[in-house]
Structure formats: structure tokens, C-alpha cells
Amino acid sequence: MKIFGRRTGEGIKQITQKKEKLKSFLKEKGLKSTRQRDLIASEFLQIGEHVTAEELYREISKKYSDIGFTTVYRTLKLLNKSGLATERVFADNLTRYEPLSAEDHHDHLICIKCGSITEFQDLKIERLQTRVADEFGFHAMSHKMELYGYCKKCKDNA
Amino acid sequence: MKIFGRRTGEGIKQITQKKEKLKSFLKEKGLKSTRQRDLIASEFLQIGEHVTAEELYREISKKYSDIGFTTVYRTLKLLNKSGLATERVFADNLTRYEPLSAEDHHDHLICIKCGSITEFQDLKIERLQTRVADEFGFHAMSHKMELYGYCKKCKDNA
DNA sequence: GTCTAATTGAAAATGAATTTCAATTTCCTT
């Protein structure tokens, strides 16, 4: 099993690299690079965690009070389309975004007390999922797996 | 692996039994049995499939035009609290309800073309989930697992 | 620099879920 644990912000090198990727995506699509998109992408990649548009907006408007919620919202959608972020909806029904690098598919452990989100990947489970699908003649394209419970910290402090 | 396949409505015997269970739940909580609750519960149990409040309402108002959406909505919440139904939210972000009998925990295969929902249970996967959680010192209380892709029918007709 | 198309941000719109409230119904008490 591959253990990721909690996310942390990425290094400057990766961030720069990703921002380049965003730029080429924009150019390719005939879209424009703007100060707002640049700042929002930077902040998003630095935070690294699963954030809602609202959370990211609040963070950004501390530094740049002229950037509106709508732009943050639209930029996250854009990052999603460009392959730099994924959208996730957990049990609280809020849409969260997380930076996505290459092929790092993973699932989540979600603490129902403190809300912390931990990532993991388990190839054995994935193989079994494929097998289950096969038995139904089902062709699985993606999956969603979340475990809800108490994280180590909350369990110990109970 | 236990295969459930698609749900079908339940037999009259089970339905009557469940409606008794609802009645005792209501009595116990100091709530009232009403014509509406009775009809909504019947219809819900007969349909058997995963339905949204909206869908169930549309079905019911064909027969009983005096029953409002709000009551259907509230009755589904009630069935949930009484343990006769579970709430589920899939990728389309709509809240669906399904009849729940005793301990039949299961997961879902969801067709991204026709929307059909198939149920399955796989104990091996569940054991692995527990193991993953353990490695993080995480105490899992529940989980959610959905596989999205093409069902046999849609795959074959492609 | 000019011009066109894209972007921005505030405000409005959307849509599912939930709450409000006056009228009605249940069912406990007598």
C-alpha cells in the first residue's frame, strides 16, 4: 500500500512547472493569461490541501482584495479542465479542489470529527474493484472510495 | 462476492412488515400515523429502486394529487431516521433514498450512460479497507464506494 | 497603438434542500 498522508504545499520548482503547464493550456485554447489566474493558481498550489472555492477565495482576498469570488471559482474550474486540479465532493456536499500531479490516483480517509482528509492508494483494492465490475459485465472507468471515521488524533483524544 | 444486481420492489409481506415497523417507530417517538405517510411509505417500498424525493413525488402525485412535495420529502427523511431507508448521494449530487433491510450493507456500480444503479457487496474489499484504515490509526465507521463506468447493456450497444 | 475577443467582478439567477406558517388532522383525555 502506498501511503501519502496529508498533503503539504508543493515546492517552488513544482509550482513553477505547473504554472507553465497552465500557461500552455491557456495558449492552446486561445484563452488569456491574467494576473488573477496567475495569483489564484499560485495560492492554490501552495496550499496544496483540499479546498473549497470559498476557502481559497477567503485566503486570497486577504492578500489581494480586488480579486472576486467568481474569478476564484472560475479559475478552479479552469485548473480542473487543464488537468492541474481535481474536483471532489465528500459527505458535506461541498465541492473541493486538490492539486493533481500526473497519475496519482488515490482515495480518502475523512475524519468525521475534525474534518481532516488523508489520502491513500491500495492497488489490491483496485484490482478487486475491477474484478467485481467484470463479474457484472461492467466496464469501470473511475471510482470513488471514502472511509469515514475517527482519525488517530481524534480517536486518541476521545 | 455477494451479488445483488438491480433492486426490484419487495413482496407484500415485507412491505406490510416494514410499515408496521414504521408505525411503532412513530408511536415510540410521539409522532402520528397519517394517510400521507402510509401512502408514501407504500409507494417507496414498492418501487424499491434508488429514488429522489422529486421522482417519488411525481410518481405519487399521479395517484394522489393532494399529497405535496414537502410531505414526500419529509417522509423520506423520516423513513431514514426510522431505519427503513438510507440516503445516498452519487456523482450527480442528488439525494436518493433506498429501502434498507437489516444489515444489507452494499456498494454501487453506476452507469455513466443510462444511469442504472447496481448493488454489490465484497467482503474481501471491506477487509482491505479496514486494514488500510488501521495502518493510519484511523477508526473507520462507514465507507462509500462507487464504481462509475458502462453497464453491460450500454457497453454492448456501443 | 488598435482592435477584437476574452476576462473580470458584482449582482442576479438557479436549483435542490430545508424551513415557515396558517389551516387541518391525529389521537389522547374525558
Next chain:
DNA sequence: AAGGAAATTGAAATTCATTTTCAATTAGAC
């Protein structure tokens, strides 16, 4: 069986995240 307190009902209003609209601004190709 009638009275009355409390729960229920249904329509309409509200909430809240998400998404769209639109006029003003900006990017960047020529």
C-alpha cells in the same frame, strides 16, 4: 363521542452553494 393539545400538511418562502449574466476592463495578436 366530543374537546383540545400537539403534530402534520402543503404552499410558499428561504437558504445556500453553485452557476450565469452583463457591462466595464484587459490581454495580446496584428
